[in-house]
Amino acid sequence: MIRLHHLNQSRSLRTLWLLEELGQPYEIISHQRNAQTNLAPDSLKAVHPLGKSPVIEMDGELYSESGAITQLLIERFAPERCLRPASTSTDYGHYLQWIDFAESSLMVPLLLELFTKKSGIVDNAFLDSYISEEKHRLLNYLNTMVEGKSFIVGNKLSGADFMLSFDLIMLAKRKQLDNYPHIKQYALQLASLDSYQRAMRLEANHDETR
Known part of the structure; x- marks a missing residue:
């Protein structure tokens, strides 16, 4: 199962929406911004050295950067659904x-x-x-x-x-x-x-x- 480390009000929204569209089983691990600084909490640094979201865990690997995650999930789970054009088009x-x-x-x-x-x-x-x-x-x-x-x-x-x-x-x-x-x-x-x-x-x- 995919695990999404989700930070509120962040680029992780892109991944959350994509996972809902794909219909793949996934789990949300929620992280909250610091109320004073609005920065990501230390709990994210315990997951990934950059301490940023989104991060997904999949097949024992960690992946970060919303653009890379978007392309990775589409390539992996929706090649037939036209969520990306054919590479020859x-x-x-x-x-x-x-x-x-x-x-x-x-x-x-x-x-x-x-x-x-x-x-x-x-x-x-x-x-x-x-x-x-x-x-x-x-x-x-x-x-x-x-x-x-x-x-x-x-x-x-x-x-x-x-x-x-x-x-x-x-x-x-x-x-x-x-x-x-x-x-x-x-x-x-x-x-x-x-x-x-x-x-x-x-x-x-x-x-x-x-």
Whole structure:
């Protein structure tokens, strides 16, 4: 059985949703953020040296990094379910691009925005300008690319949607999707899926800060 080390309000939501979609038996090992620092607890460091989530245990091995876990679980348990395009298709390159986009290009300004707020940095003209302009540039691009689509690649649910979901949750929580109607509609479409809703209920049940 797969064991998911799940940290509340973290990238682990991607893995939680994917596991619900796959229908594979799994167990949630819940870890809670420190109420004062919002950082991951030491219990995660006892599982993996980096002390981050998600981490899964499978076949006696530990795996970290949400992008790698997403691809690993899909390759292992859903090769016939089209949760990724065939490697020989033109969509496959776009699939890999969007997986990386979610965790690299788009995540950078989102994390910078979070860290500057948490640290109390104010009136830093360079940082404020970079975050605002880069985020707007990236979201304009994503907004164009999801216009008229329910899913980001080939209009079929894929690992790229699972990866983007956490970014969208962060943006929705900050009420930053109103100016990007196609992204907002795309996010609502993902949120309408049964597996997504089950995952969000599990997240709520395992989040002691709510």
